[in-house]
Amino acid sequence: MNPAIETDNLVKQYGDITAVDNLSLRVTPGEIYAFLGLNGAGKTTTIRMLLGMVKPTFGEARVLGKRIRVGEKKPWESVGYLVETADAYPELSVRENLEAMRRLRPGTEPKTVERVIERLRLTEYADRRAGTLSHGNAQRLGLAKALLHNPQLLILDEPANGLDPAGIVEIRNLLNELAHEQGVTVFMSSHILGEVSRLANRIGIIHQGRLLQELNVDELEQNRRQRLVIRTRDPQAARSLLISAGFAAEMKADGAIEVRDISAIENPDDIATRLVNAGHAPTMLNVEQEDLEHYFLRLVGMEERDVK
């Protein structure tokens, strides 16, 4: 089966700045692929190259089996997209914005406009000028434009941008439904790992233009660090005891002791016994998994202290 998206050593340079550096991706049809990176990592430049808006300096991209290059036949009739912010013609109503987009996509039936308005819960705002919409509803309109023609492939740049928690869940369910029931391929960018980990099958992490890692969601669980967090009445003494027992115990700013040794994580009861026997009974003992935010920052080579 041909990949829905395939890039081969894609490079984009703006003068001395390399926005995207040797990016090779393969997105399988029907999967939800999250493209994760900090602001300025190269996500939007990659999306613009996939959509033929920006020419690669080197390398090439194929979308739905068609090479994205000047003069090549483009696959846009089967692609829906949302790039950066969801913008619309402010003086046109929601319905008129969608009608304009429908007419620019020949073969899209008139009834699709009403259908997508309903699907994105925009019925109440259908006759309202787009310029008066809230940020969240403008985002819904942007997504409606992308979904209007029942595309095989959705390329979405930060699709949850501006949505409230209920809206995020709604869009997540919608994308899940499209992918799992209709076989739509979703390529979405985000800078929030927690958001995409609940939706994507596969995650590609980009930093400073380079693809650092590609992983499945179950690998994500395995790769996250675990730690044992301990609180006692006398943390300094307890830490000394653990260090003398051969554990790499660290004192955190909030007075907790953190131990990353596998033996401690796998046998917290042993640690508790040692502490109790030494008269430093723990007031709290917890095996914690590294949260997604820290995992992501660690992957891109930034620790929490770097972003303070």
Next chain:
Amino acid sequence: MSNLGQAIWVEFLKARRSKMPLFTTLGFAMLPLTGGFFMIILKDPDLAQRVGLISAKAQIAMGVADWQTYLGFLTQAIAIGGIVLFGFIGSWVFGREYSDHTVKDLLALPTSRSSIVLAKFVVIALWTTALTLMICLIALGVGAAIALPPTPPQIILRGMATLLIAFCLTIPLITPITFFASAGHGYLPPIGIMFLVIFLAQVIAIIGWGEYFPWSIPALYSRGAALGAISYVIVLLTSIIGIAGTILWWELADQTH
């Protein structure tokens, strides 16, 4: 040209829903009304005396109050002011896509980018033609209302034909301005270019090379200068370069807005 008809429909919808048709109608309506005001001053010496300096300037600039003078004034207004007024329309039609950040939604569609650019040019052409015809109709009404001296219909028809030819020489010259609206990503760069070419047109006309500078040519024509075929070819080539440049920009340039 894929889906050009629908692209034109969409461009008309965008123009129709904006306030620009109203503003440009009001702006263009000022031309025949201002001309009519000057005619009233020229017709009535007592009023001319009462308004003092304005009437003196009007007399110097325009001569006598008749249909020929009135239509000649409008022709010059179209030839010189038209570059500004039509240029604003061209700048808006292209520049608004960048200012509203909507251009990205037009770049990866089954409707080709060339069709979208051509649709915009069609809308600009029809919009400016409608405004010019409106000027002609208002001029007929104003001329009749202020009772300009009766004149043979041929004189009026010749005056109107000259005005329309001035329009036909002016409108192609905004295509390079639309290129700068696209390449400059908004309204301000094309407006700056527009004022630059108008300034250059004046200077170049003064030093005697006006018939070779595209933006001087409509003004020279409106003043009755004998233009050679080369001037018309220059206007045509400028137009083609402007259209081709705009299409090539949309098709080939990196679109990062």
